[in-house]
Amino acid sequence: MHRFANPARFMRVSQKLLPWLATITVLFLVAGLVLSFLAPPDYQQGESVRIMFVHVPSAWMAMCAYTSLALASAAALIWRHPLAEIAAEETAPLGAVFTGLCLVSGSLWGEPMWGTWWAWDARMTSVLVLFFLYLGYMALLNAFDDPTRGRRAAAILALVGFVNVPIIKYSVDWWNTLHQPASVLRMGGPTIDPSILWPLLVMAVAFTLLFVTLLVIRMRAALIERKIRVLDAAASGALG
Amino acid sequence: MVSFKALLLRDLRLAFRQGGDGAMAVIFFVLAALLFPFGLGPEPEALARDAVGIVWVMALLASLLALDRLFQGDWEDGSLDLLALSPLPLELVVLAKALGHWLVSGLPLLIAAPIVASMLQFDAAGLPRLVAALALGTPTLSLLGAVGAALTLGARRAAVLVSLLVLPLEIPLLIFGVAAADPAATGDGSTQFMVLGALLALALPLCPWAAAAALRQALD
Numbered sequence: 383m384h385r386f387a388n389p390a391r392f393m394r395v396s397q398k399l400l401p402w403l404a405t406i407t408v409l410f411l412v413a414g415l416v417l418s419f420l421a422p423p424d425y426q427q428g429e430s431v432r433i434m435f436v437h438v439p440s441a442w443m444a445m446c447a448y449t450s451l452a453l454a455s456a457a458a459l460i461w462r463h464p465l466a467e468i469a470a471e472e473t474a475p476l477g478a479v480f481t482g483l484c485l486v487s488g489s490l491w492g493e494p495m496w497g498t499w500w501a502w503d504a505r506m507t508s509v510l511v512l513f514f515l516y517l518g519y520m521a522l523l524n525a526f527d528d529p530t531r532g533r534r535a536a537a538i539l540a541l542v543g544f545v546n547v548p549i550i551k552y553s554v555d556w557w558n559t560l561h562q563p564a565s566v567l568r569m570g571g572p573t574i575d576p577s578i579l580w581p582l583l584v585m586a587v588a589f590t591l592l593f594v595t596l597l598v599i600r601m602r603a604a605l606i607e608r609k610i611r612v613l614d615a616a617a618s619g620a621l622g
Numbered sequence: 623m624v625s626f627k628a629l630l631l632r633d634l635r636l637a638f639r640q641g642g643d644g645a646m647a648v649i650f651f652v653l654a655a656l657l658f659p660f661g662l663g664p665e666p667e668a669l670a671r672d673a674v675g676i677v678w679v680m681a682l683l684a685s686l687l688a689l690d691r692l693f694q695g696d697w698e699d700g701s702l703d704l705l706a707l708s709p710l711p712l713e714l715v716v717l718a719k720a721l722g723h724w725l726v727s728g729l730p731l732l733i734a735a736p737i738v739a740s741m742l743q744f745d746a747a748g749l750p751r752l753v754a755a756l757a758l759g760t761p762t763l764s765l766l767g768a769v770g771a772a773l774t775l776g777a778r779r780a781a782v783l784v785s786l787l788v789l790p791l792e793i794p795l796l797i798f799g800v801a802a803a804d805p806a807a808t809g810d811g812s813t814q815f816m817v818l819g820a821l822l823a824l825a826l827p828l829c830p831w832a833a834a835a836a837l838r839q840a841l842d
Binding site for chain 2: 459511514515517518521522525526527531532534535538539541542543545546549550552553554556557
């Protein structure tokens, strides 16, 4: 794993991989969207069931991104890899957007289905808290004049938040349960009809690929930006 | 142990001689809680129903008030560097600071809470449970707050930032704290008290550890 922690090697490998990654992502996204619209309307929810094809993968990605944020932060704190620091820093906005997308799409679905834009039910509340954890992380990251200090503090916060997520989840569940119970990942197989499950799974793969592609693009951009800043400093140092 | 005690006593002496933060937290707590009758209306039933929630939310907010000063002064005048160099582990320095914060701004709340709750028409029979729940919950608030204060040490607008970081992490305490003290809940609330105790037992080793790690970054 340490072999790949070299920024120069990352730039080389990612440059070769990125076109392929982007192509596969687009293919999966198009396929997922087409399948979502071809899926039969639900007998109870009608056409609005299609919101789920965006909502559920966003929710999965919101949690997945926080996990990778915590893992990258741990790696950055333990080994001081510059690449892990950049990965953590660039994961946070993506995760926040997925979380926001999950909240907005859920709200749009809730209005016709439950008759309300927002309900204080357990899962929605914990996703909202997750959203604030992302915002706190990003705020702390940018709160220092010295970017290194911001990165290290934010990495510790990500780990503290990661330990807290299950506690928050458990306590909010305990506080109120109104949302439907888990129906895809559960004992005894999914309870969703295959006609809806397949588009959902394709969309989930597409969202994961999209996350990886965007992360690689953002990490490349951040590395180039750092290089430019170093060159700038060197140039002005040589002049002055 | 001697240096732990010395540090704690020093913090307490500083707090009492400067006489700011602790008294301010209590005054804020009482004043803010007494805004609710104006906002919600003076009907005794409504106030009595919401009293536990109001007291807990205000305790949460009051605990944030003094947080940005927790390490700031020592950091600015360099005492924090000396504390980091002292044989006392930085984790215990944090623990002493958090304990000092709780003694100055948490403990007075336990005395003020029954008064505020009674003014909000809360049934007097429920007061011991409310105070017990606060006694078990507020130390965890101070410990989590110490992590937030250590993380934001030297940040721009640290006082606002620390609330943004700490409040989401305190939601579980609010949930179980209110449930433990709520007389409308079924049972004697022993489950909730155990969870509050568990949260404190979890925060007691983990929070000083995380806060000390954050302080080391700040002192680098």
